[in-house]
Amino acid sequence: MNVSELTLLVLRIGFLLLLWMFIFGIVYALRSDLFGQRVRKMKTDAAAAPVPASAVPAAVPAAAAAEAFTAPVARASPAGQENPGVQAGMATSLNTTRLVITSGPKAGTEFPLGTETITIGRSSDSSLVIRDDYTSTHHARLMLWHDEWMLQDLDSTNGTFLAGSRVTVPTKIPLNATVKIGATSFELRR
Amino acid sequence: MSKASALTARPTTEPVRRLRLPQKLRNLELFLLLIACFINASAVVLVQLGALGELDPTLVLLGAGLSVLVISLHVVLRFVARDADPFILPIATVLNGIGIAMIYRIDIADKESGWASAAVRQTVWSALAIFCAIVVLLVIRNHRVLFRYTYIAGLVGVVLLFLPLVPGLGQEISGARVWIRVGSFGTFQPGEIAKIALAVFFAGYLVRNRDSLSMVGKKFLGARFPRFRDLGPILVVWALSMSVIIFQRDLGTALLYFGLFLVMLYLATGRLSWVIMGLGLFLGGALVASQTLNYVNGRFTNWLDALNPAVYNADGGSFQLVQGLFGLAKGGLLGTGWGQGRPEITPVPQSDYIIASLGEELGLAGIFAILALYLLFVARGFRIGFAGQDDFGKLLAVGLAFVVALQCFIVIGGVTRVIPLTGLTTPFLAAGGSSLVANWIIAALLLRLSDTVRNQPRLVV
Numbered sequence: 001m002n003v004s005e006l007t008l009l010v011l012r013i014g015f016l017l018l019l020w021m022f023i024f025g026i027v028y029a030l031r032s033d034l035f036g037q038r039v040r041k042m043k044t045d046a047a048a049a050p051v052p053a054s055a056v057p058a059a060v061p062a063a064a065a066a067e068a069f070t071a072p073v074a075r076a077s078p079a080g081q082e083n084p085g086v087q088a089g090m091a092t093s094l095n096t097t098r099l100v101i102t103s104g105p106k107a108g109t110e111f112p113l114g115t116e117t118i119t120i121g122r123s124s125d126s127s128l129v130i131r132d133d134y135t136s137t138h139h140a141r142l143m144l145w146h147d148e149w150m151l152q153d154l155d156s157t158n159g160t161f162l163a164g165s166r167v168t169v170p171t172k173i174p175l176n177a178t179v180k181i182g183a184t185s186f187e188l189r190r
Numbered sequence: 191m192s193k194a195s196a197l198t199a200r201p202t203t204e205p206v207r208r209l210r211l212p213q214k215l216r217n218l219e220l221f222l223l224l225i226a227c228f229i230n231a232s233a234v235v236l237v238q239l240g241a242l243g244e245l246d247p248t249l250v251l252l253g254a255g256l257s258v259l260v261i262s263l264h265v266v267l268r269f270v271a272r273d274a275d276p277f278i279l280p281i282a283t284v285l286n287g288i289g290i291a292m293i294y295r296i297d298i299a300d301k302e303s304g305w306a307s308a309a310v311r312q313t314v315w316s317a318l319a320i321f322c323a324i325v326v327l328l329v330i331r332n333h334r335v336l337f338r339y340t341y342i343a344g345l346v347g348v349v350l351l352f353l354p355l356v357p358g359l360g361q362e363i364s365g366a367r368v369w370i371r372v373g374s375f376g377t378f379q380p381g382e383i384a385k386i387a388l389a390v391f392f393a394g395y396l397v398r399n400r401d402s403l404s405m406v407g408k409k410f411l412g413a414r415f416p417r418f419r420d421l422g423p424i425l426v427v428w429a430l431s432m433s434v435i436i437f438q439r440d441l442g443t444a445l446l447y448f449g450l451f452l453v454m455l456y457l458a459t460g461r462l463s464w465v466i467m468g469l470g471l472f473l474g475g476a477l478v479a480s481q482t483l484n485y486v487n488g489r490f491t492n493w494l495d496a497l498n499p500a501v502y503n504a505d506g507g508s509f510q511l512v513q514g515l516f517g518l519a520k521g522g523l524l525g526t527g528w529g530q531g532r533p534e535i536t537p538v539p540q541s542d543y544i545i546a547s548l549g550e551e552l553g554l555a556g557i558f559a560i561l562a563l564y565l566l567f568v569a570r571g572f573r574i575g576f577a578g579q580d581d582f583g584k585l586l587a588v589g590l591a592f593v594v595a596l597q598c599f600i601v602i603g604g605v606t607r608v609i610p611l612t613g614l615t616t617p618f619l620a621a622g623g624s625s626l627v628a629n630w631i632i633a634a635l636l637l638r639l640s641d642t643v644r645n646q647p648r649l650v651v
Contacts, residue, residue, distance in 0.1 A: 003239050011236055012527035016552065018232065019559040022225050022284065026277050026566055029218060129650040 091149040091173045091188040099128070099142075104184030113149075113188070118142040120181060121154075134158045134182030142173070142188075149173045149188060158182065216268050219276035223264055226280040227257040230287025233528065237295045240529025252313045256287060259320040266324050270331070271641035275574060278640075281567045282633045285618035286316055286626070288560065291528070292540065292547055293621050299534035308540055308621050315623035322627050323634035333639050337582045340394025347387035348430070350380040351447075355437055367438045381443050382615070382628035385450065385593050386635070392451055393585035395423065396458035404459035424464065427451045428471050435479050441486060442600050442612030448472050449596045454589045458581075493610040510537045514546035514605050518557075525553030540621040542613055545605050560619070561602075568595040574640045579650075587639045590632045 093115055100110040111128075119126040121139040130139070136156040143150055152170040153160040160167045161180040178185045234253045238246050260283045267274055294309035304310065330336065336343070354360035354367050361369045361377055369377040396403070403420050431444035452468040479486045491501060492508040496515075501507045513536040520531060533539045533547030540547070549557045571591020578584040594617050601620075604611035615625035 003243055008240060008527055008530070011239065013524065015229075015232060015236055015528070016524065016555045016559070018229055019284075019556065022222075022229060022280075023559060023562045023566070025225065026222065026281070029222075030277065131650065 089174050091175045093144055093147045093149070095175065095190050096149060096188045098189055099186050100189050101184060101186045102178060104130075104132075104182075106184070110189075113142075115144055117144070130182055130184050132182045132184070135184075139181055140167075145170070151179060156181075213268065213272060215273060215276045216264070219267070219279055220261075220264060222276065222280035223260060223283060226283040226287070227260070229284055230256060230291065233288055233291035234294060236528035237291050237298070238529070240527055241295055241298045242529070252310065253287070253290070255313060256283070256290065256316055259317055263320055263324055263327075266327055267637065270327055271637055273641045273644035274637040275570055275640035277566060277570050278633050278636055281563050281570075282618055282630065285560070285563055285567075288548070289544065289616075289619035289621070290316065292533075292544055292551070292619070295529050295551070296534055296540045296547065298529070299532075311623070312621050312626070315626050316630075318623065319626040319630035323630040326631055326634040327638060330635070330638055333583050333586065333635070333642055334580065336390050336586070337394050337397070340391055340398070343387045344391030344395065347384045347391055350384035350387065351430070351434065351443075353380045368440050368443060379615075379622065379624040381440075382624040383631075385446065386590070386628060386631055388447060389450060389454075389586060389589040389593060392454045393582055393589055396454055396585060397581045399423075400458040403455070403464075404461055424451070424455070424468055424471070428468070428475065431472070432475050432479075435475070435486070436483065439483075439485055440613065441476075441479075441489065441610070442604075442614035445472070445600055445612065446593065446596055446614065450589060450593050453592050453596075454585055457585055457588055489610045489612065493607060496607060510543070511605075511607065511611055513537070514543050515607065517546045517550035518606070521550040521553045521556075523554050525549070525551050525556055527551060541615060542601070542611075542620065543605060544620045545602050545616055548619075561598075564594070564598050564617070568592070570640075571636050574636060574643055578639065578643045583639055583643065587636060590635055594629065594632060 096113055098110045098112050099118070101107055118128055119138065119141045120128045120130060120135075121137050122129065122131055122135045123137045126138070134157075136154070136158070138154045139156040140151060140153050140160045143152065149172070150170045151160065151162055151167055151173050153167045161178075162171055162173065163177045164180075173179065173188055176187050176189060178187055231250065231253050234250055235245065238244065238250075260279065264279060267279070290309055290312050293312050294307075297303070297307045297309050302308070354370050356370075359370050360367055361371045368381050369379050371377055403423075427448060431448040434440055434444040434447070448468070452465055455464045455468070456462070476486070480490050481487065488506055492511055495501050496508040496511050498508075502509055502512055517531065517533055517536055520526065525531070528551055531547075531550040533543075533550050536543050536546060545557070545560070548560060552559075568591045571587055571594070575584045575587035575591065578587060597614055597617055600609070600612055601614045601616045603609040604614075615622045617625065617629045
C-alpha cells in the first residue's frame with residue numbers, strides 16, 4: 001500500500017467535513033424558509049417623514065372600514081401636490097404589508113405584499129386573478145416607484161377606481177383607500 | 191384625483207409580464223450540484239485509495255457519467271421548470287453517488303468487476319432513472335394533469351403491486367415474492383413504481399371525497415368517528431396491505447402503503463380518529479400475522495431477542511441483524527474510512543444493509559450526514575406541499591415526501607433494531623434499479639410541483 005495511514009486519516013476527516021459543509025450550505029441557502037424574510041432597514045428619508053401611526057385602527061369590520069377610510073384620503077391628496085417626497089398616509093413599502101379584499105366573492109382574504117409588482121387581471125398569469133365579467137385580461141397593476149405603491153390601469157375596459165374616481169394615470173395609493181376592480185374591491189393596509 | 195395631474199408623463203403600457211429574476215434558483219442549484227459531483231468523485235477516489243491503495247481510472251469515468259447525467263437534468267430544468275426547487279436535485283445526487291461508491295467498495299471486497307459488478311449496474315440504472323426523471327419533467331408540464339387520471343393511477347398501482355403473484359412472471363428471492371423477471375436483463379420490483387401511482391390515486395381520491403370523510407359521523411369519546419359506509423376506503427387499503435403481508439410475504443411494503451394512506455387521509459380530513467382507527471387495524475393485523483405466519487413471527491423474535499446465541503445461530507436467525515450492529519459499533523464516531531472496514535461480512539451489504547456498511551466506514555458523523563440529507567429532502571417536499579394552493583398538489587407533494595421518509599424509517603429503523611427488520615430499499619442509496627427509478631421519478635414530480643407552485647397566482651378571486 002503506497003498511501004500512508006496519516007493521509008487516509010486526513011482524507012477521511014476531510015470527506016466528512018465536506019459532506020457536512022454541503023449540508024450546512026443547503027441549510028444556509030434556505031435560511032429564509034426557517035427564520036422568515038430579513039427585516040428591511042428603515043431608510044433615512046422615510047424616517048424624516050414619519051407616517052401617523054393613528055391612521056389605522058387594526059381591527060375594524062371590513063364593511064365599515066370601506067366608508068370610514070375615505071375621509072383621510074380626501075385630506076391627504078391636496079397636501080401632496082407640491083411635495084414630491086413620501087407623503088403622510090400614502091402606501092409605501094415601509095408602512096404597507098398586506099392587501100385585503102374588502103368586498104366581492106373573496107371578501108376578507110388578504111395576501112402579503114413584498115416588493116415585487118402585483119399584476120391584476122383575468123389571465124391566470126396575474127398575481128391576483130379576478131374572474132368576473134367586468135375584469136379585463138390584464139386589468140391593472142400595483143408597483144413600487146421610489147418605495148411608494150402606485151396603481152396603474154392597463155387600458156382596462158371597465159376601469160379601475162381609487163376611492164371612487166377612475167384611475168387614468170399611475171396614481172399613488174393612500175393607505176386604506178378602496179381600490180375597485182369589477183365586483184371586487186381591496187385596500188392596502190399596514 | 192387632483193394629485194394625479196402632478197405626474198404628467200404617462201408611462202407606456204407595455205404588456206404585463208411576470209417579473210422574474212434571471213435564473214437565480216437555477217444558478218444556486220448548479221453551484222450545489224458541482225459540490226455534489228465533487229463529493230461523489232472524492233468518495234470513489236477514497237474507496238480506491240482505501241481498498242486498492244491506488245487509483246484506477248475506470249470507475250472514476252463511470253462516476254463522471256453520473257455527473258454528466260445530473261447536469262443534463264439541470265439543463266432540462268433551466269428550460270422546462272425554471273422556478274423548481276434548487277435543493278432536491280443536489281441532495282438526490284449526493285445520496286445516489288454515495289450509494290454507488292459504497293456498492294463499488296463492496297464489489298472490490300467481493301472481487302467482482304465488469305457486468306457482474308453491482309456498481310456498474312447501479313450506475314447504468316442511475317442513468318436510466320435520471321432519464322426517466324427527464325421524461326417525467328418533459329411530459330408532465332402541469333401536475334394537475336395527474337388529477338384526471340386518479341382512478342387509472344389507482345388501478346395501475348394495484349396491478350403493479352400484485353404483478354409478482356402472476357405465475358411465471360413473479361420471482362421469489364429470499365422468501366419475499368415482490369420481484370418480476372424482465373427477460374434475461376434482471377429483476378424488477380414493480381411495487382416501487384406502485385407507490386407513486388398509489389400516491390397519485392390517494393391524493394386524487396381524497397380531494398374528491400374528503401368532505402364526506404371529514405364532515406359526518408358520530409362523536410364518541412371526544413373524537414368524531416366516521417360513518418360505517420365511509421369506512422370503505424380504509425378497509426380496502428387495509429385488506430390490500432394485509433394481502434401483501436400474506437401472499438407476498440413482505441411486511442415492509444405493506445407498512446409503507448398503509449402508512450402512506452393514513453397520513454394522506456389525516457392531511458385531507460384533519461381528523462385524528464382516522465389515524466387511531468388505521469393504526470389499530472394495522473397493529474391488530476400485524477399481531478395476528480405474527481402469531482400465525484412463520485416469517486413474521488421469526489422477524490419479531492430476531493428483533494426482540496437478537497443477541498441470544500440460539501437466535502443468532504438459527505437458520506434465518508438474527509445473524510445478519512447482529513452483524514450489521516457489530517459493523518455500526520466498529521465504525522464508532524468517525525468510521526474506519528472508505529474501503530478500510532469489513533462491511534462485506536454482513537449478508538447483502540449493498541442493498542438492505544447499505545446503511546450499516548456506511549455506518550461502519552463513515553461512522554456516526556457520516557450516518558447523521560446521510561440522515562440530514564434525507565431530512566432536508568423530505569422537508570423540501572413538505573415545504574412544496576405547504577406553499578401549494580390547490581389541494582391535489584398539496585396532498586401529492588406531502589404524500590411523495592412522506593413515502594420517502596417512511597421508507598427511510600422502516601429500513602434504517604430495521605437495521606438499527608428500532609423496529610422489526612423488513613426488506614425495503616434505502617431510497618437513492620441501496621443497490622436496486624426499480625427503487626432508483628421510482629425515487630428519481632419522485633424527485634422529478636417534486637421539482638415539477640415546486641415549479642408550478644411558484645408560478646401560480648397568489649390569489650384567485
